[in-house]
Amino acid sequence: MSNLPDWISGAGNPPDIDPQAMVAAASPEVIARGDDEMVLSMGPQHPSTHGVLQVVLGIDGEEVTHAEPEIGYLHTGIEKSAENLFWNQALTVIDRMDYLGPITNDFAFCLAVEKLLGITDRIPRRAQQIRVLMSELTRITSHCIWLGTHAIDLGAISPFFYAVDLRENILDLIEAASGARMNPTYFRVGGINGDLPDGFLERLDELIAKFPGRMRDLRDLLQQNPIWTDREIGVGVISAEDAVAWGLTGPSLRASGIAYDLRKAYPYSTYDEYEFDVPTRTEGDSYARFLVRLDEMEESMRIIRQVRKKLEPGPVMVDDPSIALPPKPSIAVSMESLIHHFKLVSEGFRVPPGDVYAAVEGPRGEIGYYVVSNGDNRPWRVRTRPASFYNLQALKKIAAGNLIADVVVMIGSLDPVFGEVDR
Amino acid sequence: MGDRSRHTVSTAVDPTAVRPPIHDVDEIVRTTPGELRDVLQRLKAEGYAQLTDLGAADYLSREPRFDVVYHLTALPTRVADVAGVGRPKRARVLCGVDDGVPVPTVCDLWPNANWPEREVFDLFGISFSGHPDLRRIQMPADWEGYPLRKDYPLRGPARDRTPRPPFANKENVPSRVPPTGEVAELLRMEILERMRDTGSNEGES
Numbered sequence: 118m119s120n121l122p123d124w125i126s127g128a129g130n131p132p133d134i135d136p137q138a139m140v141a142a143a144s145p146e147v148i149a150r151g152d153d154e155m156v157l158s159m160g161p162q163h164p165s166t167h168g169v170l171q172v173v174l175g176i177d178g179e180e181v182t183h184a185e186p187e188i189g190y191l192h193t194g195i196e197k198s199a200e201n202l203f204w205n206q207a208l209t210v211i212d213r214m215d216y217l218g219p220i221t222n223d224f225a226f227c228l229a230v231e232k233l234l235g236i237t238d239r240i241p242r243r244a245q246q247i248r249v250l251m252s253e254l255t256r257i258t259s260h261c262i263w264l265g266t267h268a269i270d271l272g273a274i275s276p277f278f279y280a281v282d283l284r285e286n287i288l289d290l291i292e293a294a295s296g297a298r299m300n301p302t303y304f305r306v307g308g309i310n311g312d313l314p315d316g317f318l319e320r321l322d323e324l325i326a327k328f329p330g331r332m333r334d335l336r337d338l339l340q341q342n343p344i345w346t347d348r349e350i351g352v353g354v355i356s357a358e359d360a361v362a363w364g365l366t367g368p369s370l371r372a373s374g375i376a377y378d379l380r381k382a383y384p385y386s387t388y389d390e391y392e393f394d395v396p397t398r399t400e401g402d403s404y405a406r407f408l409v410r411l412d413e414m415e416e417s418m419r420i421i422r423q424v425r426k427k428l429e430p431g432p433v434m435v436d437d438p439s440i441a442l443p444p445k446p447s448i449a450v451s452m453e454s455l456i457h458h459f460k461l462v463s464e465g466f467r468v469p470p471g472d473v474y475a476a477v478e479g480p481r482g483e484i485g486y487y488v489v490s491n492g493d494n495r496p497w498r499v500r501t502r503p504a505s506f507y508n509l510q511a512l513k514k515i516a517a518g519n520l521i522a523d524v525v526v527m528i529g530s531l532d533p534v535f536g537e538v539d540r
Numbered sequence: 541m542g543d544r545s546r547h548t549v550s551t552a553v554d555p556t557a558v559r560p561p562i563h564d565v566d567e568i569v570r571t572t573p574g575e576l577r578d579v580l581q582r583l584k585a586e587g588y589a590q591l592t593d594l595g596a597a598d599y600l601s602r603e604p605r606f607d608v609v610y611h612l613t614a615l616p617t618r619v620a621d622v623a624g625v626g627r628p629k630r631a632r633v634l635c636g637v638d639d640g641v642p643v644p645t646v647c648d649l650w651p652n653a654n655w656p657e658r659e660v661f662d663l664f665g666i667s668f669s670g671h672p673d674l675r676r677i678q679m680p681a682d683w684e685g686y687p688l689r690k691d692y693p694l695r696g697p698a699r700d701r702t703p704r705p706p707f708a709n710k711e712n713v714p715s716r717v718p719p720t721g722e723v724a725e726l727l728r729m730e731i732l733e734r735m736r737d738t739g740s741n742e743g744e745s
Binding site for chain 2: 188189192194196197198201232233235357358361362363364366373374375376377378381382383395397399471472473474475483485487489497498500502506507510511514539540
């Protein structure tokens, strides 16, 4: 008790204090304060901003009057790095852009380079099917993390464990195929790194059997939950026209009623051979985006089941020694293979000059690569079309008029990944 | 390393001019900053409702030096199912621009041009006239130089400005070769100091 100042026990007067200064000292997140309005900084270390996002919010009471996301805290110059690596080496950094959907990044980049090389039609069918299989698995893993973190932001802890458990099962499969869980770099220009390992399809069957029950759990936990629906319905509404104008793609665009899916619109690899629907809602709010993503996970599993049935035996790399490495065992017995291997690894391969744009449907929307080659063994320019960069920008449009607490809901429902936003 | 420096100042100037016929988009338009807005307004009126991407490329020794690249997609602007969307047309607009010449903004045509234009400004140093909020977006506000330019070194000036101990400089520690001379002496002193510190701590406890 002796440590307390005297005025607390009634002896003497408290010292003069400036309440304004006290508030300023206690809350550095307040940037400016007017009579009615306050400018508040949310992030960049706020737990609900999914990484390092700062949102500068203008608030009037509890209501948001404007929101300006500030990005760039995770900028790592991946495009610049890719320009200084060989074509296949560039995949390692491109993998790390959207770290929740790395395989779809590689997919788009490989498609672009293959177009420049003119080998699009020569990619073996098995490689194309495995590419589809892997991208759909990645889509589910990405949506699992989105669902888990989005639910935690809103105070629901349990869905995270169910979602991450499902994600772990899939990551085990990705690890079995590629050797790495998070940034597999499984694809190569011209095909994939290696065929599926023994026992992969049996483990895939286990996953296929487990999946419907796990999806039912996730739906039961949230979909009809009154707290969840109260927080989600009518929050962050964007109309179809605005969604297109603000460059939204992927689930965020489809929740506004436009069934634009690159897998249907410009079928690449073997997507035109599978039956699947494009989940669409017309409400355009956070709940619609939530439902679209849940439905999408089930459609992905539908595609996976079809790929599993149709998977054909055969090579997984294009038959072109100027691009594909020789089979690893042959290096030990053949001098020519060793030289071939050494040349490709130390010098890479050259790509004819030209520019090309190729895009795939990633978990967050359209991931595109505008690639320019000047005929060298390194790309001249690698421009990414980052899906979450454009999706997140729309927060400026949808945040005004909502409550501060709903900003977290809107960020979560737009599902940004900052490795991709900042690159 | 010689190979890398040659790559940085390569003279193969305009890969897009020797482009083989790859049908990745339906329409390719080449334009200048003066005509850019007319071209884009015409394309928007033709139904290209979405600015899918806006980026740039630096060709260093070409005239004009940069290309600002617009990718447009003809999406419907009202609720549409898969058949209603169909196979939307795509267009690419390449706007050649020289260093120091501003490009007119398209933020009023497509609101999502705001961030990518800032990014092109930030990383290439191409300015956009009429942009409502043109400031750096990815790099820190006080950064010098434009990192995605081809004459910007991979290890930028900021790296040289950052104070670091001599033994952390890469030139002083060739890979897998044990350090010698002054560097070795510094390392040895640091290790000794650390040993002394831990020794005295242990003595106290």
